[in-house]
Amino acid sequence: MLADPMVLILMYFVLPVWLIAGFADWLCHRATHIESTTGAKESLIHLLMFVEVGIPLLAAMFLEVNALVIAVMIVAFFVHEATAMWDVRYATTARTVGPIEQHIHSFLEMIPLMGLVSVVSLHWGQFLALFGTGTERARFDLAWKQEQLPVTYVAIVMLVIALFELLPYVEEFFRGLRANAGRLVPAKARRREAGDTAIR
Template identity: 35%
Template sequence: MTTDPAAYGLEGLGPVGWALAYAGLLVWLFAGMLDFGFHRRTDLPHTSGLGESTLHLLQLGLVGGAIMLAMLFEIDVLVIVAMALLVLVHAFVGYADTRHAFRYRSILPMEQHIHSVLDMAPWIGLGLMVALTWPAAISADFPLNLRCPALPIPVWLLVLVPAALLCGLPALLEWRAAWRARREPRHVA
């Protein structure tokens, strides 16, 4: 298995760039974890409840799908368009999420700032992917080829393990708590 970034169509970043990109991913994931902390603080299961928590799972699925596309397939215009659509739908779901939550619970100023990171990070990631894979990202062919060679297992682990622990697990725990509280009276925070 090769460790040469050129083999993956990502030669433009270099080691410092990769470290910065990974740090950006971790900041994004940490922001997600902080957001779930704000949800606990405002008792989401008993305020905005299952509706908001389900929207959070949908948002995670959308950005997770975009990340999986980038990790599984060679980047071309079809993959970039699919990723852009997922990011765009994520933005609309994020708006619906905030509108729903606002009716039932207080959204503190710090939580709003965390939302800024969560809203912009997918767009920044998409822009970085286009910049790194130029001109393949705008090629006219639509082959949808799996990466060959595939990304090394350590890369998968470095992306998926923090995502699962910092955002996936808190999201599932939040949804479970909201599911359990769904028949209880709703509070307004």
């Protein structure tokens, strides 16, 4: 399985591009002074999206992909999309979401779909079985991968996620709280109507 070109593309292209886009998005938030515009509330939404993509990612990395894992991935994708819409709608109440950040968002929304489609193509029988078709029986058990990913690869990915995804967004959240005396929503965001684009 690890020699499959699709698996290699997922491991060494799709996931790295996704992580780079996540860090670039954090840089955009910092450049638009998120702590004094939309504050910790938007950061909390970002952390929620981190969980929504983290669950299917960890499942794909460590578990045998079956109908259950595919179902979780599909649900997580749509929940993440809904949260992303909420995020942008709230963000534009008090800060400008510029062209670069919008372009980064397009990566952050489509790369999970690319990953999902790739996983489905690798496990087509279980995808069909999820909908009661095909020749395989749908499996809904949780089991560790028989062929685990290389330990070095997993360690590097986990380290990069911790240093360049989780920690920056946690820092963003607490920066927003500090800038607004512990309030989730800054006064500037409370004065705006949802959907307005404002300059700092």
